Amino acid sequence: MLNKIKKPFLILAPMDDVTDTVFRQVIADIAPPDIFFTEFTNVDGLQSPGRVRVQTKFKHTKKEQPLFAQIWGIDPEKYQLTAEQIVNGEFGEFAGVDINMGCPVKDVIKNGACSALINDRELAAKIIKATKDGLQGKLPISIKTRLGFNEVDYTWHEFLLKQGIDVLTVHGRTKLEMSKVPANWDHINEVRKLRDKISPSTLIVGNGDVKDRSHGLELAKKYKLDGIMIGRGIFADPYVFSKDTPWQRMTPKQKLDLYEKHVKLYAKTWQGTKPVQILNKFCKIYVNNFEGASEVREKLMAAKSTDELLELIQKIKT
Numbered sequence: 001m002l003n004k005i006k007k008p009f010l011i012l013a014p015m016d017d018v019t020d021t022v023f024r025q026v027i028a029d030i031a032p033p034d035i036f037f038t039e040f041t042n043v044d045g046l047q048s049p050g051r052v053r054v055q056t057k058f059k060h061t062k063k064e065q066p067l068f069a070q071i072w073g074i075d076p077e078k079y080q081l082t083a084e085q086i087v088n089g090e091f092g093e094f095a096g097v098d099i100n101m102g103c104p105v106k107d108v109i110k111n112g113a114c115s116a117l118i119n120d121r122e123l124a125a126k127i128i129k130a131t132k133d134g135l136q137g138k139l140p141i142s143i144k145t146r147l148g149f150n151e152v153d154y155t156w157h158e159f160l161l162k163q164g165i166d167v168l169t170v171h172g173r174t175k176l177e178m179s180k181v182p183a184n185w186d187h188i189n190e191v192r193k194l195r196d197k198i199s200p201s202t203l204i205v206g207n208g209d210v211k212d213r214s215h216g217l218e219l220a221k222k223y224k225l226d227g228i229m230i231g232r233g234i235f236a237d238p239y240v241f242s243k244d245t246p247w248q249r250m251t252p253k254q255k256l257d258l259y260e261k262h263v264k265l266y267a268k269t270w271q272g273t274k275p276v277q278i279l280n281k282f283c284k285i286y287v288n289n290f291e292g293a294s295e296v297r298e299k300l301m302a303a304k305s306t307d308e309l310l311e312l313i314q315k316i317k318t
């Protein structure tokens with residue numbers, strides 16, 4: 001699948017509680033990336049009686065393709081089982097599996113998961129091997145990580161590149177830096193050079209502070225990267241992956257139409273199982289950059305149900 005995609009390719013970054021199936025469907029309709037990722041999904045949860053609830057993070061439609069399933073956890077056996085189930089189609093159609101080795105959130109790393117694996121290479125190697133065993137070469141394996149834990153640490157990337165992985169996404173910050181400093185693309189470039197030496201067939205994706213498509217393509221060219229991943233850029237412009245970004249020219253009605261589409265799809269998809277307040281972060285994405293936008297947002301964010309929210313949107317539009 002990966003060799004069919006034109007390089008440099010653009011990926012919509014996984015963002016927990018943001019890039020669910022609803023948001024991905026809206027983006028797929030207006031300005032799709034080349035690859036989607038799911039939110040990070042815990043392998044222990046997937047292999048537990050709570051599976052039904054956890055696997056909502058894997059929910060997707062045919063529109064959101066190609067789609068990589070992003071997983072995290074600390075138990076190699078659960079990774080293997082999950083990878084086998086993904087390959088067997090138990091969760092629908094996926095184009096690849098990505099392991100989160102970059103999340104810096106305290107609660108996640110205190111158990112040794114995600115970016116904590118940077119300091120536990122023995123376990124990281126077991127997790128990668130178990131996942132590869134589960135995938136049986138039928139789907140590509142990808143890793144998303146950072147520049148290092150407390151400091152930039154190329155020995156980590158060297159180690160990863162020796163594990164026979166298909167894709168390596170590097171977010172240009174250390175775990176310690178969280179999102180507090182600008183992403184450092186010179187360091188991403190050094191990882192790309194290591195890739196050239198150690199594992200030429202592994203695709204390298206750069207991530208961090210990319211504003212839009214043309215910015216991403218510029219960085220890919222400058223640093224000779226195979227792909228670019230964009231996350232928060234989509235908060236400022238839902239058309240971030242389009243060649244011509246029409247967002248600044250769109251009328252308030254057109255922006256509200258898009259929010260209405262999102263709310264309708266959210267109501268239909270989640271059927272009241274998720275609170276209406278989650279939609280407020282999307283309200284900020286769609287309802288902005290026009291006169292009176294903040295007053296409109298204030299009204300919409302007070303809605304107590306999706307029905308009330310849809311009524312309010314209708315009223316404001318007319």
Ligand SMILES: Cc1cc2nc3c(=O)[nH]c(=O)nc-3n(C[C@H](O)[C@H](O)[C@H](O)COP(=O)(O)O)c2cc1C
Nearest residue numbers: 013014015016039040100171208209210230231232
């Ligand atoms: C709200 C939010 C949720 C995130 N959730 C995830 C996640 O589930 N998995 C992951 O690998 N990264 C996650 N990230 C990190 C992003 O994928 C990305 O690496 C980071 O935001 C830097 O890229 P950007 O500057 O383009 O946003 C999250 C980021 C944000 C802002």
